[in-house]
Amino acid sequence: MFRRLPITTQTDIQAELPLTEATFFILLSLASGPRHGYAIIKEVDQLSRGRITLSTGTLYGALSRLLEQGWILRVEHQEAGSGRGRPRKDYILSELGRRILSAETARLESVLRTARVRLAEGNA
Amino acid sequence: MIIAVLQHLYRWLLRLYPADFRDAYAAEMAAVFALTLRDASHPIHALLIGLRELRDIPPQALREHRYIRRQQPTTSRFDLAAARWLVRTVALLIWSIYYTGFGSPADPSPAIVSILALLISMIIAWRWEQIGGLLVIGVSLLFGVSFLLGAGVSVLFVSPAAQTLSPLVTISIVALIGLGFPTPFIIFGWLFYRIGQQARAAQVA
Numbered sequence: 001m002f003r004r005l006p007i008t009t010q011t012d013i014q015a016e017l018p019l020t021e022a023t024f025f026i027l028l029s030l031a032s033g034p035r036h037g038y039a040i041i042k043e044v045d046q047l048s049r050g051r052i053t054l055s056t057g058t059l060y061g062a063l064s065r066l067l068e069q070g071w072i073l074r075v076e077h078q079e080a081g082s083g084r085g086r087p088r089k090d091y092i093l094s095e096l097g098r099r100i101l102s103a104e105t106a107r108l109e110s111v112l113r114t115a116r117v118r119l120a121e122g123n124a
Numbered sequence: 125m126i127i128a129v130l131q132h133l134y135r136w137l138l139r140l141y142p143a144d145f146r147d148a149y150a151a152e153m154a155a156v157f158a159l160t161l162r163d164a165s166h167p168i169h170a171l172l173i174g175l176r177e178l179r180d181i182p183p184q185a186l187r188e189h190r191y192i193r194r195q196q197p198t199t200s201r202f203d204l205a206a207a208r209w210l211v212r213t214v215a216l217l218i219w220s221i222y223y224t225g226f227g228s229p230a231d232p233s234p235a236i237v238s239i240l241a242l243l244i245s246m247i248i249a250w251r252w253e254q255i256g257g258l259l260v261i262g263v264s265l266l267f268g269v270s271f272l273l274g275a276g277v278s279v280l281f282v283s284p285a286a287q288t289l290s291p292l293v294t295i296s297i298v299a300l301i302g303l304g305f306p307t308p309f310i311i312f313g314w315l316f317y318r319i320g321q322q323a324r325a326a327q328v329a
Binding site: 036037038041055056057058059060061063064065089 | 160181
């Protein structure tokens with residue numbers, strides 16, 4: 001398989017934008033700490049106020065892509081209270097993922113600002 | 125009962141995913157699916173969620189297969205197989221045209237012997253592409269050179285038809301046949317050889 005070159009510059013980050021809404025909310029759900037698959041689904045549902053309900057297929061397709069791009073990382077740890085010591089997989093935002101998320105948030109803010117100014121001009 | 129059936133169906137449908145993806149995520153996906161059903165407020169709600177999830181698996185699995193195919197280099201197994209069959213078919217077609225043009229196996233002329241030698245080389249190339257490819261090139265070159273130097277020249281110079289032509293035209297015809305006959309086979313021999321190389325590289329990769 002071809003490996004993507006690492007993103008290093010601000011221009012590279014801008015080239016990755018805009019993110020799809022699902023990707024944005026998945027990254028956002030990981031912004032406050034590590035989460036496992038089911039917690040991500042719940043968090044995305046909550047953050048999007050029920051607009052985005054991820055199926056497991058959609059979630060893991062997206063997670064696989066994000067892992068490949070190096071935007072998130074997968075960590076294993078022992079599940080609390082599990083007698084058999086089954087390892088649980090959590091996902092965390094990487095440094096690159098955080099930079100991408102910040103850039104997308106800034107882009108959305110800029111779009112919103114422009115839209116508000118234009119709407120205010122229309123109302124005046 | 126319904127939940128158990130849904131979980132069983134879900135695990136079965138996960139087989140649609142590519143093997144690598146399945147190895148990495150199938151267990152986790154099944155666990156998340158089980159949690160989703162467990163947290164549903166009502167059995168009917170669980171059923172609806174379960175059905176939505178089941179419906180979502182085939183298109184997502186197809187997407188993963190497509191993604192993997194897009195990521196593969198041009199010498200992917202599929203492209204290689206297509207190229208392999210194309211070269212085989214065209215080589216056989218060219219051989220058939222030459223065979224019908226030069227006579228039947230009952231006629232043991234040098235041309236027929238060469239065509240049969242080419243057929244044997246192509247059969248070898250079908251299985252061992254690199255060796256067979258080199259054999260096809262070798263036999264073609266041998267035939268071209270022998271035609272130019274020996275049998276072809278004498279046949280054309282002594283035949284009544286050749287006597288009516290000027291020496292320049294006769295030599296041109298001999299050269300054209302001597303060089304023209306082996307050229308397509310040299311090309312196909314080289315293609316067989318290259319495909320063999322690519323297949324080996326893909327195998328190593």
